[in-house]
Amino acid sequence: MHADTPYEITPTTRYGDPHYRPTPAPRPVILPAEIPPGVDWVTLPNGVRTLAYTHPTPSPATAPAAQPIPAWAKTTALLAPTVGGGIAAAGIGxxxxxxxxxxxxxxxxxxxxxxxxxxxxxxxxxxxxRKATGNGSGGAGATHITQNITASGMFGRANGTINHR
Incomplete structure (x- = not known):
């Protein structure tokens, strides 16, 4: 007997008998209608079937349908390398x-x-x-020319006079 155990444990079964089979404990019967949502029968790796929580599988209706690629996106995707190459060529030039x-x-x-x-x-x-030759302003030999031009109408003929003083 161990010092920490205040009592002696004696098994009531006959484990030494090779033909001894203990009676299994009664298991409760669960009908399929009684299984709550999110719980399902699963088979464990050792072959035992038991109830377990499962992840719901997505229905195909919730998956988004594939959308076609718009024409503007295709055009932009095709033009982007061309424009980039043109800019690079211009920079090199x-x-x-x-x-x-x-x-x-x-x-x-x-x-x-x-x-x-x-x-x-x-x-x-x-x-x-002009000042050196004597034709500068303020001298007696200065010539002033005036011109008067008149025209009547938008496309009329213009007449003018020129006065030398």
Missing amino acids: LSYAAPGLIAMSHALWSAAALIVAAVTAVPLLLRGA
């Missing part, structure tokens, strides 16, 4: 053309500066040349 574009922009700025200089310098030179 600009990278090769960058030195030439930079040189052309410098040339255009130089041409614009030359035009601005010409527009401002030519009148100054002409004014200085």
Whole structure:
């Protein structure tokens, strides 16, 4: 006898007898109508059939039906690589053309500066040349020209007079 056990356990069955078969315990009978939803008969790996909770199988009506792919989505999917390739090609072309574009922009700025200089310098030179020859403003030899033009109607003939003073 063990020190922690206050009493002695004696089996009432005859386990030593090879022909002894204990009587099975009575099992309750469950009718199929009494089985609640979500519970079903299952067979365990050792072959014993028992009741167990099961996961409901999805019905085919709840599964979404396959939808056809819209035409705009197909077109977009086909155009996306083409547009991307075109953008990549343009980027590569600009990278090769960058030195030439930079040189052309410098040339255009130089041409614009030359035009601005010409527009401002030519009148100054002409004014200085007139004063040197005596035809400048304020002298007795200055000539004023006036012109009067008249026309009647939208498509009428224009008449004009020119006065030298």
